[in-house]
Amino acid sequence: MTILEVDLCHQFKSGFELDIHFKIKNQITSIFGASGSGKTSITSMIAGLTKPNHGKVILNKRTLFDSYSHIDVPISQRKIGIIFQNHLLFPHLDVKSNLQYGIRRFSRHQSSTDLLRVCEVLEISHLLKRYPKHLSGGECQRVAIGRTLLSSPEALLMDEPLASLDDRLKDSILNYFDRILEEWQIPTIFISHNQSLVQRFSSHTIVVDHGKVLSTGLTADIIENHGPDIWKSAKGPINLLDIDSLEQDGESSYALICGQKIQLPSINQASNQKMYIQFSASDVVLSSNIIVNISTRNHLLGVVRRIVEQNSNILVAIDVGTIIWSKITMGAQKDLQLKIGCQIYCMIKTQSLEIVI
């Protein structure tokens, strides 16, 4: 069933043209694109802040905007919960009042989301009497998430919700996102320019560039098949691999990824949550033979699947059970005589790996 149908055409005064058409059928879908690709404009048109020249927006069979039928539902009646980059908590209200703010419209009825449960899941019960200026960035974002949930939205629109947080907080907030989406099952649109976040968060992705939809489909397929094309101006490519299991051998930790063993940097704390390793394509060294007596700890054997030229560099997709991208020079490609289907060793320094939760 289609959750959200978007069909938007808009010409901005700056000359930028938006011509976007897509349907969202999945629980969590990302809209991915570089800065200036039109993501924010799409968000504000879905939310009702900007009125497009032409088009329509339909949420759960309810028309929110239709230029032909002259329908333009006000922001307050769209029932789209927005989680902003900056939390936008009301500074004159304490946390409890901020959380209860959106419940007011349900005062005559029972809100479908319970305040106590939201506080429990987001671990903000102890903050209720504080004002936003006395909260940390992560706490503010958790309260903002709770406030949005309590307004009982039909869909969540997350507009770069982690962009203003540091890496440690990003991981923590992502966990809260996982928990709330698991518990409340609200269809979510995650808007980001960060490939690794999109990869971790959503199974489906819509790629936008220069105001148009470039690609839609499974996130994994997009990363594998369209990856380098969509990273032209976005930050990336970044390799993000699921850790199947962890092993401890003396003082060293190893991750098992698609049957291959990778030595990890020291882990302070074992976690029960899902873990990933993240590294840049530039950190992957390619070799046609295995090299002994080398400081690089991780040697993964794989098969070359794609070779793409990008800005005088070569991006190589290697299948090691999952796809790893390597960024090399044209000269290196020539020396290695890389061809699609040939076997290659990917060497990654342990110190280049970052563990994310």
Place this chain on the structure above:
Amino acid sequence: MSTQDWFAVRLSLQVAITAVIISLPSAVLIGYILAKRRFRGKWLIQNLVNLPLVLPPVVTGYMLLVCFGPYGPVGSFLAHTFHFRIAFNWLGAALASAVVSYPLMVRSIRSAFSSVDSKLEFASESLGINKFKTFLQISLPLASNGILAGCLLAFARSIGEFGATIMIAGDIPDQTRTIPLAIYSLANTIGGIKSGWPLVLMAISLSSISLICGEILERRGWRNDNS
């Protein structure tokens, strides 16, 4: 201070407070519209609001007299219909003060609304709260210190109002003689300059206290800590 001096002080306070009460609702509305809305002819409203600031107060008073005087269209209507007189009455002084101090009040309120982050208002609407309730629950409380500062500024200006007041309310002892009119009257009598000091000091004190309180309130305005 003489009994007449105390009357002038009491009347000035009464006139200034009434002037603020008369101006406040429309000043909040106009200040909000000027700060948050874009529309054609906005410059015209801005200029009309600011006009009393640049016009000589006597001209403002003259126009009020033409309009609200015993033979003016509004004045004669009120007199015949409600047997109610504005000219040569303390209410005339309040009206003159309200008009003259109006631009100062609107400017302060407009600035207060401008400093409220529009994204907070958008966030409120996205939580299901309509525009009017968002105004009442978000914009107004966040601009409250600036609105109070505007009131105090208008109050201070009203305490010192002279030109327009003397035109529409006249200088009638024990009826329309406010502090500035009383000082003027004393200055025109032999030896009156010396006896005018208590009123002068009272006027300076009232205006200074209002201005300082207004400044403190404006600085304390709610800051948006989101960025």
